[in-house]
Amino acid sequence: MTAPTPIALTIAGSDSGGSAGVQADIKAMSANGCYSASVITAITAQNTTAVTAIHEVPADLVVAQIEAVLSDIDVRAIKLGMLSSEPIIDAVAAAIEGFAGPIVVDPVMVAKSGDILLQRSAINAMIDKILPLATLMTPNLPEAAQLLGEVQAETPDEMAAQGMRLLSLGPAAVLMKGGHAQGNACTDVLVGKSGVLATLSSGRVATRNTHGTGCTYAAAIAANLSKGVVLDAAVGAAHRYLQGAILAADTLHIGKGHGPVHHFYGQW
Template sequence: MTAIALTIAGSDSGGGAGIQADLKSFSALGAFGASVLTAITAQNTRGVTAVEDISPGMIAAQMQAVFADLAVNAVKIGMVSRSETIHVIADGLAGFQGPVVVDPVMVATSGDRLLQEKAIETLIARLLPLATIVTPNLPEAALLTRRPVAESREQMIAQAQAILGFGAKAVLIKGGHGRTAESIDYLVTDEVIIPLAAPRIETRNDHGTGCTLAAAVTAGLARGLPLDEACRVAKAYVHAALEAGRALGVGQGRGPVHHFHAWWPA
């Protein structure tokens, strides 16, 4: 059986994040990628200059087309900039029984805001209860929980547990925005807290790391890996993509990670 992963997210015209990063990650990790576009961004390594949302009707039509034909094993939800988009996605997932990865894309690497303020509560109410796992970075976890950005292990875990309280089954809170020598993520469920650590990599080419990690987790779940193993594989993949990405010459700003580092050198 072919492992099929579906990404529901926005397009990055620069190719480093969003739908483009998701499909590259799926392919690199052995899953066939399908996609539903929620928004189109005019974006490059230096920032986002325009965003145009796809209509709710078109999002629904894309989801119906995919689910009517493809045996989707896992779904990743990325950029959902407004409440109308969130409602139609939640409705479209009503009959889906597989794992759902929610990556709460709120702020781009460049600092540009991608989620409307009024849509945060809709995301919490409609999507988080559907989530097998939520993958916020530190600023996103702070926005979801209405707390200051976590600066310690204890604060990270407390915010992850607060997100569990919204109905998610697991949270992978990412430490990439931290300042320690190691980048430590924590996989938090009601039963376990598992640290996932890797040496921090100093690089300008880190555009799309959040999308890539969530997509890598989704690919692992689509292939039938247990959640903890899918997170470990994803962490190792992103670390290698960041390491190899330091040699990429793409754009003039924050360049992308190297999704296909195992196949061709930078």
Template structure:
């Protein structure tokens, strides 16, 4: 009997020693959703739920070698990009992706939940010019979108839509504007494409355990694309999955700061 091939997704991102974000969150999300995860580590971070205390980038040669090793052997069906570190790393990753027929989910990781900056401001130009044109979908939160556009963060839904459309004009095929940094009882995400807008909403939950939400959402989208879903299906399922992970986050009790979401809420019972 022929073995069933499991879909494979690749995460290219930094490592989080606390396990809540970055490579660790991505691999957990892939696994929870039935996708095999491969990884390219762009940086090591010393961090926990309270702070990032040290960041040590991988060399561009090591990033390129990891990418080549993975693509040479594994049938990668989707790629998620997270923390890349600096302009040279961004250029290296872009060079390794060009010409590959694979959907790319770009999460422009710039600042950790603790407030520590993870992407130097001088790398923004490289992100805009090297990676946005390769993105099947860009997944910025409101401050990240504002950084990419060199403007103030959006404060209402009309402005969120305008900024998402402006990011599409920079080269991304689609933009998912995440409303987690907004205000009010409802959290609204907008998936913006040339042919329309999909609105996704959920109640804003009162919890401090939201470490890794952006990584988890983008990884879940990549998992759906690896499984053959179209973008709307992948984003819709990822949104529902993340809401469940946030709803069950307080049951984990990990750390004393911004704890992680519960990636395996559908598998592990709380407590």
């Protein structure tokens, strides 16, 4: 019998510069051996230096996209990215509530340029409606601190403790991403109900081309989950893939600001 095609769905905003959002997700999923379907929640006018405009897709059209994909395509995993407002969050949560596969939630709040991508009024809706659906949540350190109303974690032990507290908001597991910490090593901590499931460290790369790393990481995890890989192994594979993409980032010359990682460093 022919093996099923691994398929993942990204539900996120569009980045016209191609570094982050849906565009980064499709690239990362493809590079990790997965077919990617997509639902666009917002259109951003964006490049490597700034987000200059955001147009939110009407909630009913977001739902129509989700229903069109899930009614026809055998999606094995979902990745959620930019959900900028309460109506979008409510619509997405209702549309995917019955989905049986893993759901990876990247709680996108602020772009690399510093532009706000999640309205403050929508944070409670994210906590109430989206996080309880998450198989895995992947916050960076500022996002984790904002969700908890705490100061930003600085050490792996503090990251693990905050990750455990985030579990009380509903996700089954939390990947605390250490890219915003200090030091020569970048350490991520994966926690679940039983405690720390994995600690992943790699050398910090001296590059400014890290636009879209959060999107890329979460999408690569979803791609591996769509292939039936267990959670800790899927996170480990995505961590190694992202490290390679960052190491190769400076071989690309894209824009004047924070450029993208090289999603296809294994191909060209």
